[in-house]
Amino acid sequence: VQLVESGGGLVQPGGSLRLSCAASGFTFSTYTMTWERQAPGKGLEWVSSIAGDGSKPDYIDSVKGRFTISRDNAENTVYLQMNSLKSEDTALYYCTTNLENYVHRGQGTQVTVSS
Numbered sequence: 001v002q003l004v005e006s007g008g009g010l011v012q013p014g015g016s017l018r019l020s021c022a023a024s025g026f027t028f029s030t031y032t033m034t035w036e037r038q039a040p041g042k043g044l045e046w047v048s049s050i051a052g053d054g055s056k057p058d059y060i061d062s063v064k065g066r067f068t069i070s071r072d073n074a075e076n077t078v079y080l081q082m083n084s085l086k087s088e089d090t091a092l093y094y095c096t097t098n099l100e101n102y103v104h105r106g107q108g109t110q111v112t113v114s115s
Helices: none
Strands: 001-004 009-011 017-024 034-038 043-052 066-071 077-082 091-099 102-105 108-115
Touching: 001 091, 009 077, 017 034, 017 108, 034 066, 034 077, 034 108, 043 066, 043 091
Parallel strands: 009 108
Antiparallel strands: 001 017, 017 077, 034 043, 034 091, 066 077, 091 102, 091 108
16 A cells, blocks of 8 residues: 655645645555644644545535545545645645555645745
């Protein structure tokens, strides 16, 4: 299993970024995909999940209306469109999936929201 995140960077408050996660080594369309984040000095926080068929997107309250999760099963890729970014969104963002009760996580992509 390999998960490779990309798309992070430095953005001003109110800006947008689109994170991508390229997956391989498992039947991608079968599994729920999740984005988590870890802010400096804090623990991991669940951000959003999407079912294997692209249904049931769900979000932590703090990002509802600003973030959109989606997936392309033909490309084995999951996305996180982040709009109206705030300083509190600054974190290392991870793509994860749970296969047979083991959570696989990529290396992460850094998102920094600052003026």
